[in-house]
Amino acid sequence: MLSKEDYTEEIGLIKKQNYVEAELYPIVADIIKPTLKDSLSKRYVFGRQRRGLGQIYYGLSNFPDIVILDKTYENKSRKSIKIEEWKKLRGCVEVKNLNYSLITEEKIKSTISNSFEHITGEMEQLTGEMGQLIGDLLWYKKVIYTNGIEWRFLSLDDKEEIDNTIVEVVNKRIETEEAGNSFDWWKNIKDLSFNYTDICLSKDCRQEWNEFVKRVKEIEW
Structure with missing residues (x-):
């Protein structure tokens, strides 16, 4: 792992x-390396396309x-994706450019808790940054979210019920899009009830390096 001085x-x-955002990928990957047990690997999938081999990563x-x-x-x-294969996806990392303002925990909670009847006006946002993050959480279950400073x-x-539903929805998305039609995944999970945690690893890792590294090393994929 990089030292505080080298990272800074x-x-x-x-x-x-x-x-640019891509410059952060290698140093972020270096930081999370201690979390990877011998049975795990990390792969860069940001450049994949939403077809064939890329479908399972798109989720x-x-x-x-x-x-x-x-x-x-x-x-x-x-x-189609079988649940046994899907369970081999252990988590993901979503990197944003330096000083990009991460979506707050409060905003995520508000979006999830609001009834779908009342958020139709926010659908554009849900298919953008918010939709990406919530989709990552539901598909990968564990997400490191960072701009290189805040983590x-x-x-x-x-929850087994959620697992089955999510895989069914993704398979439905693949089938629908391959037929040339658009698919609203958010609408298809409107009846799901799920819980999650959002842990702050660091507001500024450069200012609290030792504690930040300790928290990262405690992550279990």
Whole structure:
């Protein structure tokens, strides 16, 4: 894992030399490396396309930047996704550009708790950043969410009913889109009830490095 000094230097160089999100991927991957047991691997999937081999990584709404996989997982082009294969997806990392304002915990809770009848006006937002994050949470169950400075860890409570429904909805999305039609995944999960936790790993990792590293190392995929 990078030292505090090296990480801080990299952040400064990114700002000065190439201020783009992709520059954060390797240093974020380095930070999470201690969380990966011998049975796990990390893969960069941000460049995949929503067809064939990419469908399982897209899930409900979005390609995250990095996915955490069981090493036994083998990616294949599938017409549908079986729950046994889906369970080999252990989590993901969603990276935003430096100083990007992460969606707040309060905003996520408000979006999820509001009735669907009352949020139709926010549908554009739900298919954008908010939709991507909630979709990642439901599909991958565990999400590290960061802009390189602030770090959060979202974790969905296990519930078999939710698992079955989510996989069914994703398979329905694949079938519908392959037929050339659009698919509203948010509408299809409106009756789901689920709980999750949103843990702040650090508001500014540069200012509380030791505690931040300790919290990261406690993550279980």
